Amino acid sequence: MHLTKRLKALGLAAAAGALLATGTIVPAAADTTLKFVSWQKDERGVGDWWGALIKAFEEKHPGVKIEWTKVERGAYSDTMTTLFAGGSPPDIVHLASFEFQKFADNGWLENLDPWIEKAKLNLDGWAGQKTCEWQGDTVCIMMLYFGYVMGYNEELLQKEGLAVPRTWDEFIAAARKTTKDLNGDGILDQFGTGHETKGGGGQYLSEMLNYVLDAGGRWTDANGKVTIDTPEMVEGLTRWKAVVKDNLTPRDLSAGEVRQLFADGKIAVKFDGPWLYPIMQKGAAKDKLKLAMVPFDPPVGGSSNVLGMASEISDDRKALVWDFIALATSDDFQTKYATMAASTPPSPRADVSGAKGETPHFDLLVEAAQAAAKAGVDRIPTGLEIQYNEFAKMVMEEAQRMIIQDLDPKAVAATMQAKAEAIQKQ
Numbered sequence: 001m002h003l004t005k006r007l008k009a010l011g012l013a014a015a016a017g018a019l020l021a022t023g024t025i026v027p028a029a030a031d032t033t034l035k036f037v038s039w040q041k042d043e044r045g046v047g048d049w050w051g052a053l054i055k056a057f058e059e060k061h062p063g064v065k066i067e068w069t070k071v072e073r074g075a076y077s078d079t080m081t082t083l084f085a086g087g088s089p090p091d092i093v094h095l096a097s098f099e100f101q102k103f104a105d106n107g108w109l110e111n112l113d114p115w116i117e118k119a120k121l122n123l124d125g126w127a128g129q130k131t132c133e134w135q136g137d138t139v140c141i142m143m144l145y146f147g148y149v150m151g152y153n154e155e156l157l158q159k160e161g162l163a164v165p166r167t168w169d170e171f172i173a174a175a176r177k178t179t180k181d182l183n184g185d186g187i188l189d190q191f192g193t194g195h196e197t198k199g200g201g202g203q204y205l206s207e208m209l210n211y212v213l214d215a216g217g218r219w220t221d222a223n224g225k226v227t228i229d230t231p232e233m234v235e236g237l238t239r240w241k242a243v244v245k246d247n248l249t250p251r252d253l254s255a256g257e258v259r260q261l262f263a264d265g266k267i268a269v270k271f272d273g274p275w276l277y278p279i280m281q282k283g284a285a286k287d288k289l290k291l292a293m294v295p296f297d298p299p300v301g302g303s304s305n306v307l308g309m310a311s312e313i314s315d316d317r318k319a320l321v322w323d324f325i326a327l328a329t330s331d332d333f334q335t336k337y338a339t340m341a342a343s344t345p346p347s348p349r350a351d352v353s354g355a356k357g358e359t360p361h362f363d364l365l366v367e368a369a370q371a372a373a374k375a376g377v378d379r380i381p382t383g384l385e386i387q388y389n390e391f392a393k394m395v396m397e398e399a400q401r402m403i404i405q406d407l408d409p410k411a412v413a414a415t416m417q418a419k420a421e422a423i424q425k426q
Helices: 003-010 015-021 046-060 073-084 100-104 113-119 154-159 168-178 202-212 231-246 255-263 276-280 315-328 331-340 354-360 362-374 388-404 409-425
Strands: 032-038 064-070 090-096 145-147 149-153 190-194 267-272 289-293 301-303 305-309
Touching: 003 113, 015 145, 032 073, 032 315, 046 064, 046 315, 046 331, 073 100, 073 202, 090 100, 090 168, 090 315, 100 388, 113 315, 145 315, 145 362, 149 154, 149 276, 149 362, 154 168, 168 231, 168 267, 202 231, 202 388, 231 289, 231 388, 231 409, 255 267, 276 289, 289 362, 301 362, 305 315, 305 354, 331 354, 331 388
Parallel strands: 032 064, 190 267
Antiparallel strands: 090 305, 145 301, 149 267, 149 289
């Protein structure tokens, strides 16, 4: 496709314009600037870790600066595609683990195997690293493999005489009892749970998976066959419809906004990854918030985000990017990841003793990640890796239509099945 038409088709040239404007490629010498785009810049915990990593890299390389730009998660994949297609990719490539495959398939990601071999980087036991292999090449380094945990507001549950939910039935009952109009103005201002329903398809599907997995459903089987039109998936869709249509979650909010509502005491129960804890600690309701295992089996989990380098930049710039990756994967920064991000680092060599001291629930995070791994859970459906963004968008649109038009989940599952099979054949 002609580049101009391609950018127009994406509809995000304007959104990426500011990034493209800063994309002048210069030799890797003094006053070199490496571009780094991420959605995690302002996230407490992990954002602080990235900031510390950038500072350490710049101190190690005088005259080299990292230009760190935030792009919202909902527009991230399309914006990054625009940058790569326009010939101005970020040097340091940060992508979700469910979206890098498209970039690798276009030849936009550097094969890291020679760099790994030269540096003698030991990736044995590195959590989720196999996901970063594409057509025989290692095109990225996995930055997080996680399992979801449940944050809950103990005070809100106790006011209703509720125990911490351990099953779907207990959860839905608690969500209904804690969803309230507190001041009688006809507007709900306290919610039983909280899900992002505003962002991109990838996040929307992750939110739905809480209910799909517990009902026994999967988007595809181990061989990549689409398995949406099944009783288990119908049950999962039915649960999702009940939570959203009955307003047990606030609607049309970003993931960050929903997490902040929970941290401030406006949501009773929140399912999320390990990044939730640092947000909880800075919220107005921090003294009332606790963590436990999710009331679902298995928990949502899997690979989260990856780090790589653009294949079309100069060799000098690639050398600098590799130094950044090497620093991120060092024992020191993997240990810092555990403490600063309060998350399970992928490196098996990371010292997590400090994290256990600072994060009382760290063993819970490990338990959740292990439970997700044992069940083979990942947010990337086998057989739909390349088409994931299109697939996720389709599922999100059909799920939204189910809620708005009050459609039968069984009919919706059949529609999703047919559309998913068509997408897979493209």
